Amino acid sequence: MTDNNTNHDSGAGAEGPDRVIGTPSPAGESLAGATATAHERRHEGPYPAVETHPRPEEMQRKGEKLAALWFLVAFLAGIGFFVSYFSFPPNAEGEPAIADPQTAQYANMLMGGTIALALFAIGAGMTVWARRVMPHYEVSSPYDELPSSPEEKGSFSDFFMQGAHESGFTKRPLMRRTLLLAMVPLGLAPIVLLRDTGPLPGDKLKHTMWEDGMRMVVEGTDRLIRASDLDEVGGMVTALPESHDPEHGLSLNDQAKTVVLLIKMDPADFSDEMTQQQLDWTHDGIVAYSKICTHVGCPAALYEQTSHRILCPCHQSTFDAANGAKVVFGPAHRALPQLPVRVDDEGYLVAAGDFSSAVGPTFWDAEKGD
Amino acid sequence: MSTTPAPKALRGLGNYIDDRFHLAKTGEKNLRKVFPNHWSFMLGEIALYSFIILLVTGVFLTLWFNPSMGHVVYDGSYERLRGVGMSEAYASTLHITFDVRGGLFIRQVHHWAALIFVASLVIHMLRVFFTGAFRKPREINWLIGVAIFTLAIVEGLFGYSLPDDLPSGMGVRIFQGVLLAIPVIGTYLMMFMFGGEFPGEAIIPRLYTLHILVIPGILLALIVAHFMILWHQKHTQYPGTGRTEKKVVGTPMYPAFAVKAGGFFFFTFAVIAGLAAFVQINPIHLFGPFTPTSITSGLQPDWYMGFLEGALRIFPNWFDFTIAGYAVPMGVLLPGLGGMGLLFGGLAAWPFIEAWITGDKRHHNVADRPRNAPTRTGIGAAGVTAYGLIWLAGSNDILSETFSISLYATTWFFRIAIILGPIIAFIVTKRICLGLQRRDREILEHGYESGTIQQLPSGEFIEVHKESSPDTVHVLQSKPPARIDIDSTDENGVEPPSGRGAKGRLRARLAHWYTKDNVSFEGVRPHSGHHLHHGATASEEESVKAH
Numbered sequence: 049m050t051d052n053n054t055n056h057d058s059g060a061g062a063e064g065p066d067r068v069i070g071t072p073s074p075a076g077e078s079l080a081g082a083t084a085t086a087h088e089r090r091h092e093g094p095y096p097a098v099e100t101h102p103r104p105e106e107m108q109r110k111g112e113k114l115a116a117l118w119f120l121v122a123f124l125a126g127i128g129f130f131v132s133y134f135s136f137p138p139n140a141e142g143e144p145a146i147a148d149p150q151t152a153q154y155a156n157m158l159m160g161g162t163i164a165l166a167l168f169a170i171g172a173g174m175t176v177w178a179r180r181v182m183p184h185y186e187v188s189s190p191y192d193e194l195p196s197s198p199e200e201k202g203s204f205s206d207f208f209m210q211g212a213h214e215s216g217f218t219k220r221p222l223m224r225r226t227l228l229l230a231m232v233p234l235g236l237a238p239i240v241l242l243r244d245t246g247p248l249p250g251d252k253l254k255h256t257m258w259e260d261g262m263r264m265v266v267e268g269t270d271r272l273i274r275a276s277d278l279d280e281v282g283g284m285v286t287a288l289p290e291s292h293d294p295e296h297g298l299s300l301n302d303q304a305k306t307v308v309l310l311i312k313m314d315p316a317d318f319s320d321e322m323t324q325q326q327l328d329w330t331h332d333g334i335v336a337y338s339k340i341c342t343h344v345g346c347p348a349a350l351y352e353q354t355s356h357r358i359l360c361p362c363h364q365s366t367f368d369a370a371n372g373a374k375v376v377f378g379p380a381h382r383a384l385p386q387l388p389v390r391v392d393d394e395g396y397l398v399a400a401g402d403f404s405s406a407v408g409p410t411f412w413d414a415e416k417g418d
Numbered sequence: 419m420s421t422t423p424a425p426k427a428l429r430g431l432g433n434y435i436d437d438r439f440h441l442a443k444t445g446e447k448n449l450r451k452v453f454p455n456h457w458s459f460m461l462g463e464i465a466l467y468s469f470i471i472l473l474v475t476g477v478f479l480t481l482w483f484n485p486s487m488g489h490v491v492y493d494g495s496y497e498r499l500r501g502v503g504m505s506e507a508y509a510s511t512l513h514i515t516f517d518v519r520g521g522l523f524i525r526q527v528h529h530w531a532a533l534i535f536v537a538s539l540v541i542h543m544l545r546v547f548f549t550g551a552f553r554k555p556r557e558i559n560w561l562i563g564v565a566i567f568t569l570a571i572v573e574g575l576f577g578y579s580l581p582d583d584l585p586s587g588m589g590v591r592i593f594q595g596v597l598l599a600i601p602v603i604g605t606y607l608m609m610f611m612f613g614g615e616f617p618g619e620a621i622i623p624r625l626y627t628l629h630i631l632v633i634p635g636i637l638l639a640l641i642v643a644h645f646m647i648l649w650h651q652k653h654t655q656y657p658g659t660g661r662t663e664k665k666v667v668g669t670p671m672y673p674a675f676a677v678k679a680g681g682f683f684f685f686t687f688a689v690i691a692g693l694a695a696f697v698q699i700n701p702i703h704l705f706g707p708f709t710p711t712s713i714t715s716g717l718q719p720d721w722y723m724g725f726l727e728g729a730l731r732i733f734p735n736w737f738d739f740t741i742a743g744y745a746v747p748m749g750v751l752l753p754g755l756g757g758m759g760l761l762f763g764g765l766a767a768w769p770f771i772e773a774w775i776t777g778d779k780r781h782h783n784v785a786d787r788p789r790n791a792p793t794r795t796g797i798g799a800a801g802v803t804a805y806g807l808i809w810l811a812g813s814n815d816i817l818s819e820t821f822s823i824s825l826y827a828t829t830w831f832f833r834i835a836i837i838l839g840p841i842i843a844f845i846v847t848k849r850i851c852l853g854l855q856r857r858d859r860e861i862l863e864h865g866y867e868s869g870t871i872q873q874l875p876s877g878e879f880i881e882v883h884k885e886s887s888p889d890t891v892h893v894l895q896s897k898p899p900a901r902i903d904i905d906s907t908d909e910n911g912v913e914p915p916s917g918r919g920a921k922g923r924l925r926a927r928l929a930h931w932y933t934k935d936n937v938s939f940e941g942v943r944p945h946s947g948h949h950l951h952h953g954a955t956a957s958e959e960e961s962v963k964a965h
């Protein structure tokens with residue numbers, strides 16, 4: 049409680065320095081007791097005189113002027129905002145339109161700058177008001193005594209338990225327990241309702257649309273890839289399956305799963321550790337790996353041809369393209385899945401089946417067969 | 419018996435309200451509420467004000483933003499991307515930027531306010547931590563604060579994901595990868611969250627609902643609760659003359675604090691608006707729309723996600739394992755979820771751990787000076803160091819580029835530093851605190867060094883010590899007792915049962931560790947030491963150390 053603050057000197061003198069002009073002098077007011085000091089006698093504020101340190105009159109006068117100046121600046125800056133807003137017509141309706149990034153920047157600076165100035169000036173004016181016009185207060189007030197008294201606590205506790213007894217809640221356990229039981233299914237209902245937010249995973253995460261004979265295009269184009277397109281040894285191309293829906297192309301979901309890095313290297317560079325099967329999945333030094341990092345799924349987009357290393361820029365997992373894309377550094381654990389490739393009758397590079405393992409971030413049953 | 423009658427209109431309004439709510443007394447009490455003066459109390463205010471700014475600018479953004487992943491071919495005003503396929507979310511963000519006047523400004527205010535919101539929360543929390551302001555009776559408000567901090571980060575991540583530009587989609591991708599890593603239920607959680615496989619068409623609309631409705635609603639409720647509790651319990655205050663456990667001294671709400679705080683709101687808003695006007699943030703038009711197949715290197719998330727990014731980078735894959743063929747990618751789980759759990763769980767648990775160790779069940783309204791709680795301060799410094807290092811590790815590619823160090827070397831540097839750094843920080847900080855305690859004791863006993871050199875009749879030169887001000891003496895004397903007497907009996911003279919058993923012994927040992935090095939001020943009377951002989955001070959220090 050702040051009650052101790054109410055004992056302030058309200059019988060103060062007649063003409064306080066901060067009397068609002070035009071308000072009548074309160075009637076029936078007498079001078080404070082003869083013992084009061086001169087300062088206290090003139091004090092008329094909301095807080096006791098000892099806790100109030102008024103600013104000198106001179107400072108207050110200057111403070112008022114300064115604050116008013118800031119408020120005027122704020123007003124003008126506010127007007128400036130409207131001017132800058134209407135100086136930039138929306139697109140195509142005229143010049144200078146904000147559709148142009150450079151103009152958008154300037155418009156932003158003008159609109160934002162004027163608003164920022166207006167805000168700053170109001171803040172400055174208020175601060176001047178608080179620090180130069182208003183007194184400095186050092187008011188003290190007690191912290192509330194937090195725990196209630198033992199009597200209050202005891203009384204509450206009795207009251208509460210008597211109520212619980214009388215209502216039957218404590219005395220009639222059958223009713224109480226069945227009520228709690230009744231709540232359980234209702235509590236679970238909202239969770240069950242979430243069931244149709246998505247399909248069950250099934251083995252969806254383990255397969256992609258790649259299948260034997262599917263041709264490849266360079267990512268972002270419709271250009272089919274021939275083995276000879278990768279002739280430059282050390283070359284790397286990002287590829288996707290050819291889409292049979294030329295209007296919409298491949299969905300983002302399919303892109304996210306099928307995207308591969310096609311890397312061409314000297315077949316002699318393949319490590320001895322690669323299995324025969326892994327080597328069979330290459331074609332004339334061309335090897336295809338999923339581009340989606342097995343750590344948490346960023347595209348592992350950087351390829352360093354001298355060391356045959358694939359680097360994921362997100363957390364720097366590094367895979368050895370010459371050795372089944374095994375992890376050589378970084379947080380990923382699983383090798384990038386390999387896509388078997390071959391060449392079809394017309395010389396186009398095609399997949400020879402789906403990936404060797406699940407694509408993308410490692411999950412619970414990623415390494416389990418079907 | 420008012421001395422300055424209120425103007426008629428105001429009186430009319432006041433009576434109208436009071437007739438219906440009986441508020442005169444409560445109103446006066448609350449307007450008289452006292453706010454202790456210290457700059458560090460403004461940190462929480464910055465957080466409050468930036469939250470308000472986020473609410474207002476966020477509502478403006480909803481007027482134009484279209485949270486849809488439907489595919490469109492862009493034909494808006496921004497020439498460089500015309501004809502490019504993208505989601506409607508991205509197209510509408512371009513629309514806000516290049517077609518809505520002031521739209522770019524609102525976006526940039528929203529984003530800057532988000533960065534400053536989380537930053538001020540962190541610094542505010544550090545202030546509360548290091549001054550022990552979380553102690554009884556304020557533990558519950560600390561917990562609410564931790565919840566606000568957690569939700570603020572999630573809210574920021576989801577907001578960052580909405581425009582569906584390239585880095586934004588990468589953030590969602592990483593979120594998805596972390597979900598997938600959860601054993602047994604991960605794939606289900608992910609399929610339900612995304613409505614199918616990544617990216618699908620559901621995630622942005624869903625994040626949108628969370629971002630503009632659910633999380634801000636919870637945040638608002640928590641912030642209101644935070645302030646109601648604060649209002650009721652009042653701020654802590656720093657030690658000083660007249661400031662006691664029972665009495666708070668400061669600026670009253672009305673009229674002074676209201677004006678000061680109002681001014682400060684405008685300053686905060688002005689800084690955020692100034693940043694939004696002149697410092698570009700998240701230029702999504704330069705990043706291009708999200709595609710799952712490409713990436714640019716050197717991507718940096720918003721700063722508050724940096725520690726997650728750093729943790730994912732430096733945590734090795736050594737602990738990944740499989741049980742019966744099922745994969746448990748610890749290299750994702752520990753940094754991705756464990757790090758968060760450790761940070762938020764540790765923060766939430768600390769007040770209770772400390773109270774258990776020290777056995778301190780008293781109310782505290784006077785804040786600790788950090789030096790007077792050296793173990794806590796050391797632990798805090800270790801935490802800050804760990805966080806800072808992990809955060810820096812989130813930019814190791816940029817560090818490696820800037821300083822031309824091998825990328826892997828930076829990873830190794832951080833892997834080692836994250837273990838050594840906090841230990842060193844703890845030891846150094848604690849030593850500094852103890853040194854400051856010793857100096858405090860010396861000042862209390864001998865006064866402060868005046869800088870004046872005097873020659874004694876013996877020919878020796880000494881520095882004259884002057885008496886400190888009463889306020890300084892008060893602050894120095896407010897230091898709590900050096901040790902906790904864990905074996906002591908309770909009020910009734912009974913040895914607490916908690917003192918026995920293995921748990922009791924562990925606690926006693928922790929309590930000893932927690933306070934053993936504290937410098938005792940017991941028996942020190944202000945300005946009682948030799949004023950003249952400096953040599954005595956040195957030996958005094960020795961004897962303090964020997965304790």
Ligand code: HEM
Pocket residue numbers: 469472473475476477479480483511514525528529532535570573574576577578579580581629630631634637699700
């Ligand atoms: C409370 C904390 C909040 C945080 C930390 C936050 C954070 C963010 C961030 C970082 C962005 C990305 C902005 C960009 O650069 O484009 C964003 C976007 C957005 N936010 Fe918030 N926000 C918050 C509250 C709100 C609220 C309350 C609303 C609406 C009522 C809202 C509505 C939006 C909308 C519509 C967008 C997408 C538009 C765009 O990105 O241009 N936000 N938010």
Ligand code: FES
Pocket residue numbers: 341342343344345346348360361362363364365378379380730
């Ligand atoms: S996603 Fe590739 S390293 Fe993390």
